[in-house]
Amino acid sequence: MRKLLFKSVLALPLTERAPPVDDRALAELAEKVQATARRRLGRSLSIRQVDAGSCNGCELEIHALSNAFYDLERFGFHFVASPRHADVLLVTGPVTANMREALERTYAATPDPKWVVAVGACALDGGLFSGSYGVVGGVSAVVPVDLHIRGCPPSPRDLLAGLLALMKRKIPRRILKAQAGR
Amino acid sequence: MITLADIIVDAAAGQWPRVPVSADLWDLAGQQLAAGTWTLVAHWGEPTTVHAALREPATGTTGILSLDATNGHFPSLGRYAPAARRLERTIRDLVGLEPEGAPDLRSWLDHGRWDVRHPLGVQVPAVAPEPYRFLPVDGEGLHQIPVGPVHAGIIEPGHFRFTASGETVVRLEERLGYVHKGIEGLLLGAPLDRAAKLAGRASGDSTVAYAIAFAQAVEAACGVSVPLRAAYLRAIMLELERIANHVGDIGAVCNDAAFSLMHAHCAIMRERVLRAADLAFGHRLMMDRVVPGGIAKDIDQKGKSHISKLLAQIGKQFPALITIYEDTASLQDRTVRTGMVRHDLVAQFGAGGYVGRASGRSFDARKNFPCQPYETLDFEVPTLERGDVDARVRIRIREVEQSLSLLRQLLAQLPEGDIWVPIIPRLAEGSTLVEGFRGDIFAWVRMNEDGTIARCHLRDPSCFQWPLLEVAIDGNIVADFPLCNKSFNCSYAGHDL
Numbered sequence: 001m002r003k004l005l006f007k008s009v010l011a012l013p014l015t016e017r018a019p020p021v022d023d024r025a026l027a028e029l030a031e032k033v034q035a036t037a038r039r040r041l042g043r044s045l046s047i048r049q050v051d052a053g054s055c056n057g058c059e060l061e062i063h064a065l066s067n068a069f070y071d072l073e074r075f076g077f078h079f080v081a082s083p084r085h086a087d088v089l090l091v092t093g094p095v096t097a098n099m100r101e102a103l104e105r106t107y108a109a110t111p112d113p114k115w116v117v118a119v120g121a122c123a124l125d126g127g128l129f130s131g132s133y134g135v136v137g138g139v140s141a142v143v144p145v146d147l148h149i150r151g152c153p154p155s156p157r158d159l160l161a162g163l164l165a166l167m168k169r170k171i172p173r174r175i176l177k178a179q180a181g182r
Numbered sequence: 183m184i185t186l187a188d189i190i191v192d193a194a195a196g197q198w199p200r201v202p203v204s205a206d207l208w209d210l211a212g213q214q215l216a217a218g219t220w221t222l223v224a225h226w227g228e229p230t231t232v233h234a235a236l237r238e239p240a241t242g243t244t245g246i247l248s249l250d251a252t253n254g255h256f257p258s259l260g261r262y263a264p265a266a267r268r269l270e271r272t273i274r275d276l277v278g279l280e281p282e283g284a285p286d287l288r289s290w291l292d293h294g295r296w297d298v299r300h301p302l303g304v305q306v307p308a309v310a311p312e313p314y315r316f317l318p319v320d321g322e323g324l325h326q327i328p329v330g331p332v333h334a335g336i337i338e339p340g341h342f343r344f345t346a347s348g349e350t351v352v353r354l355e356e357r358l359g360y361v362h363k364g365i366e367g368l369l370l371g372a373p374l375d376r377a378a379k380l381a382g383r384a385s386g387d388s389t390v391a392y393a394i395a396f397a398q399a400v401e402a403a404c405g406v407s408v409p410l411r412a413a414y415l416r417a418i419m420l421e422l423e424r425i426a427n428h429v430g431d432i433g434a435v436c437n438d439a440a441f442s443l444m445h446a447h448c449a450i451m452r453e454r455v456l457r458a459a460d461l462a463f464g465h466r467l468m469m470d471r472v473v474p475g476g477i478a479k480d481i482d483q484k485g486k487s488h489i490s491k492l493l494a495q496i497g498k499q500f501p502a503l504i505t506i507y508e509d510t511a512s513l514q515d516r517t518v519r520t521g522m523v524r525h526d527l528v529a530q531f532g533a534g535g536y537v538g539r540a541s542g543r544s545f546d547a548r549k550n551f552p553c554q555p556y557e558t559l560d561f562e563v564p565t566l567e568r569g570d571v572d573a574r575v576r577i578r579i580r581e582v583e584q585s586l587s588l589l590r591q592l593l594a595q596l597p598e599g600d601i602w603v604p605i606i607p608r609l610a611e612g613s614t615l616v617e618g619f620r621g622d623i624f625a626w627v628r629m630n631e632d633g634t635i636a637r638c639h640l641r642d643p644s645c646f647q648w649p650l651l652e653v654a655i656d657g658n659i660v661a662d663f664p665l666c667n668k669s670f671n672c673s674y675a676g677h678d679l
């Protein structure tokens with residue numbers, strides 16, 4: 001084991017540069033996130049992940065965010081075990097009828113200010129599963145959503161870009177302009 | 183003694199002939215399940231019929247028995263076979279047929295949150311839900327710990343109710359169904375391409391295995407055999423998926439045993455597998471790459487070399503990691519003799535995958551139902567006897583080694599040719615069993631003439647593993663539950679569908 005430990009100390013780091021911040025995600029944020037609330041949170045965000053009915057594919061990629069290639073924590077994000085410690089709810093899946101109440105309760109238990117990030121095609125609008133008796137719809141059908149990260153599942157890079165958009169203090173002017181010009 | 187072959191004697195050829203049976207024969211099947219001479223492979227319902235897919239381990243005979251249930255009920259198999267109980271509760275919830283004499287009639291997937299009852303049968307409006315009755319536990323000094331459905335980590339939702347005496351678990355009762363999306367309902371009447379995508383999302387971690395299972399069932403129904411190159415490429419994806427999951431979970435089990443170094447290295451290895459998959463097939467999890475008739479996209483020389491490079495890298499690094507697992511006393515201290523499952527139980531439940539094989543049940547659909555290309559490849563199915571967390575980890579280690587060898591053979595022998603043939607739809611049925619990383623996945627499809635799906639049933643390996651987790655934790659301390667749970671790593675999504 002010692003050999004392996006030494007090797008990992010001496011080897012080049014695997015951790016990659018941050019991906020460019022997702023413009024679409026930023027635009028969405030510009031609309032919804034108030035600058036004051038952002039200031040209060042400083043530069044670190046606690047994330048509580050909630051699977052509201054996912055196929056578990058999105059969870060696999062959220063897990064990958066913690067591996068050495070993406071190393072989410074270096075950006076000040078960390079996963080927490082309780083919604084009471086969370087700033088961000090990272091919600092996956094179409095919301096199933098059987099999970100609706102659990103999601104509502106988790107949202108209610110998360111202190112303000114809080115953000116909801118909906119992850120994946122299913123979380124956007126129910127995706128392939130919409131229209132089923134067992135599915136309520138996307139996450140926004142149940143709790144207000146601040147940011148959608150698209151993909152089926154979104155890659156760790158997509159996830160990282162979306163989450164970094166949450167962190168970005170200054171929203172580039174060109175995006176604000178684009179918003180105003182709509 | 184009657185054999186399964188006696189009942190299905192006149193049936194059409196194929197591995198999974200389906201025959202209508204009388205109530206007497208149905209009951210006899212129950213007795214055979216109780217005696218352990220037959221194993222339940224799947225159990226599902228339609229509005230007026232119930233089906234039981236069965237296997238006779240001694241002869242390897244398989245078949246599906248169907249009982250008419252126009253009168254709204256059927257004799258319970260759960261009376262005889264615990265493995266049938268949750269499946270019968272599911273049939274009752276989804277189709278509305280009553281299992282007569284069933285020992286447990288509580289709802290299972292229906293939590294009283296849908297607008298309808300019996301969504302796959304004769305629908306009736308929902309009624310206000312009754313509170314779920316957990317099984318009563320009596321005894322002095324016992325306390326209950328309810329956990330979930332939302333858990334602390336990044337995992338799927340489900341409810342666990344522990345009854346503990348001090349620190350020791352005396353009973354665990356699971357309540358599942360939270361991620362029930364109604365996939366079989368969405369599959370009713372779905373066109374083939376949409377249906378394939380839905381099946382590939384039954385359990386995301388097994389998307390390749392599910393997509394193959396669905397495609398093979400459709401191909402069996404329509405009498406199509408896929409080009410050899412497609413069969414090889416499917417197997418390459420299936421083995422990559424197996425390695426990615428096994429490696430990731432070996433690390434996660436070690437993490438739950440407070441050994442994060444393994445976790446970090448395994449996570450890197452898993453990421454490398456996913457990146458190679460992405461480069462070779464265009465998707466990290468290889469979703470939607472397997473389609474009925476073959477595969478969606480061919481692999482080029484570059485793709486092949488990405489996989490070869492990956493194999494060389496893992497082939498070098500994996501043994502070093504395994505030495506760490508084997509040489510770390512504090513790890514073994516947590517995993518050895520923790521979460522034991524006895525052989526008779528895995529046999530009774532027909533538990534597949536590493537859960538079965540770690541407890542001495544040597545069953546692997548790649549060996550027991552050989553099809554191209556596995557029948558021409560050289561590989562072993564590792565089995566162990568002790569049935570503890572350590573045995574499940576060791577089985578997965580050996581399986582990674584086997585998959586690496588399989589991938590080398592597949593790449594070396596990959597034939598040229600087409601990757602897809604069209605499906606000519608017809609009114610017919612087909613079934614298959616596919617070995618995903620977690621165990622055997624059963625798929626049954628009935629096609630319509632227009633190429634849409636009349637009905638499809640998918641059975642996750644977890645259906646026969648979840649009940650054993652309840653047994654595995656018995657007598658262990660509550661704090662060892664995450665470790666036991668991770669060593670099973672059952673699918674919530676695949677179970678709840």
Ligand code: SF4
Pocket residue numbers: 053054055056057058092093094119120121122123127151152153154383386
């Ligand atoms: S977006 Fe895709 S990967 Fe994520 S839960 Fe939905 S189907 Fe699964």
